[in-house]
Amino acid sequence: MRRLFLTGGSGYVGRNLVRHFVAQGVEVHALARSASACQLLRSLGAQPIEGDLFSPQLHTAMQGCDALIHAAADTQHGLASEAQQLTNVEGTRRVFAAAAQAQVARAVHLSTESVLLDGRPLVNADENHPYPAHPAGGYSASKAHAEQIALAAARTGIQVCVVRPRFVWGRDDTTALPQLLQAVDAGKFAWIGDGRYRTSTTHIGNLVHGIERALLAGKSGQCYFITDADVVEFRTFITNLLATQGRSMTDKAVPRWLVFAVAAISERLALLSGGRWHPPVTRQALATSAVEVTLNIGKARQDLGYAPVVTHAQGLAELAELYRTKTEAAG
Template sequence: MTPSAPRPQPPHTLPEPRLRRLFLTGGSGYVGRNLVRHFVAQGVEVHALARSASACTLLRSLGAQPIEGDLFSPQLHNAMQGCCALVHAAADTQHGLASKAQQLTNVEGTRRVFAAAAQAQVARAVHLSTESVLLDGRPLVNADENHPYPEHPVGGYGATKAQAEQIALAAVQTGMQVSVVRPRFVWGRDDTTALPQLLQAVDAGKFAWIDGGRYRTSTTHIGNLVHGIERALLAGQSGQCYFITDADAVEFRTFLTDLLATQGRSVSDKSVPRWLVHAVATVSERIARLSGGRWHPPVTRQALATSAVEVTLYIGKARQDLGYAPIVSHAQGLAEMAELHRARSGTAG
């Protein structure tokens, strides 16, 4: 009896690629450090771009092989040789006024990185983006990946990251498998971005809720983001964007109160009207532009777009395409941060 030919497997059951050598930009940043720890623990050889000697030392201590240079290094493609995958996490994330430096890093830097990856014949790439590419200052409610870019971006960060997304996705034309990951409000252990700024504002007595903070927000624990990036590398559909967030949206005020409590801080009920803060931001930005950059506004519309209205995202596409499922709950992430804070401060549990 002649054996029958094996039946072809449907696409979603095909074996996933094995990551052997990964090239990472932004490796010494908050997300980058956690990506290095994660992939090194899995036996992946991580080559991470580093702009300074201190960044090289840090990356080496985490088990990565540092590559000294920046996004514009002329031999960047040589450094990527032999890497099967790329994660482009480097970015200028400041939420102030639009600047030439931010345009250079986020737009031209992304163009250089993906050109180098194509030259080095890197097979797969994930570009780390942000929900800010969709923000125009109005609420964004349960948005999915079909939501269009705004006609009038609220600030330089969102505008340049939207341009960077399009550059990354255009690399599909070179034969590279490219996916874009969009987190929202990254938080958790080892946070050197949002949390220090919040703590500084609280400790200086400058923190106030906007309209009471009683609006909803999606959030992304760093562990869930790292997991989502890995799933995008392994199973992402080329040319597609994916929102990666925690399982549930939460009230902005409740979440920040709980987050700050893990650091032994409490916040007052002080609140300011949204219209007033928006007016201050609008006028301040105009004055700052007239000053030629010599004066910096106390608040910008870009910052308000991320923190003064509801921003909630739907992650059904990531669940379906990537097999993504959040692995860290709000309760688990907050408990971990509280325990780490107690350990650092030497207080009892």
């Protein structure tokens, strides 16, 4: 690749993609919605393109680019919203229409395992697993719709494939880890059940590597799970993750049936309130964190030549060292 167009460049995944491809000498053009996002992207070596997914000149910005990575998304796990539907569904439609008009040759659409979630366990699932009849929530439904739009773009001449990570973690995390730390520090964290169900995870380094492999070797019209090499116990992983930040875990737990019941009732009350009240927990959030979700990456290994480049031990050690350095600098 010589020139790459990236949406969501200032986000967690986007920042790491920019660093990776700039280091390889690729000219990265990254969409940015604000002056601060432009400044950040410029500092990382990208060429910021000020605008959003609905900018009328998006196709002009993409002209001359060899490839597209569509990483922008509304990832909130609350109730379904028109804003999330607009970003994830219509935004994806606009991005791929612009890419077709600009004659971009290859594209990777960043999706999620959540497109397959309905609140029940998902065990060693592969890419043949069907979409559920009743998605866990608005995020799952909108991202599944976005996937289908992206894959349909193959009919316009773009070689497009979909990458589905699960539980992205690691250095520079501004999403999952900060939320966990906030809950723990506020005394609001509790295990659902005993927390001893299995989960797949995806270190940010492995995700970046998987996306690169998908750009280079992905088969058009195909989806690929990208995860770490090992499946882990959810409770053990979260405990180890928070230990890297100097936190010890509580043994406090709540029954799984009770949490799901509270979520279902809360969602109904929130709808009756007309959006004036927000539920403390949703079935969308529980679908990703309260049951086993494990994925089979055999297809990515075979088609893409994907092999995880960061182990759990390496990722945790890196986080611990970054925390130690930050603490020493502050103290």
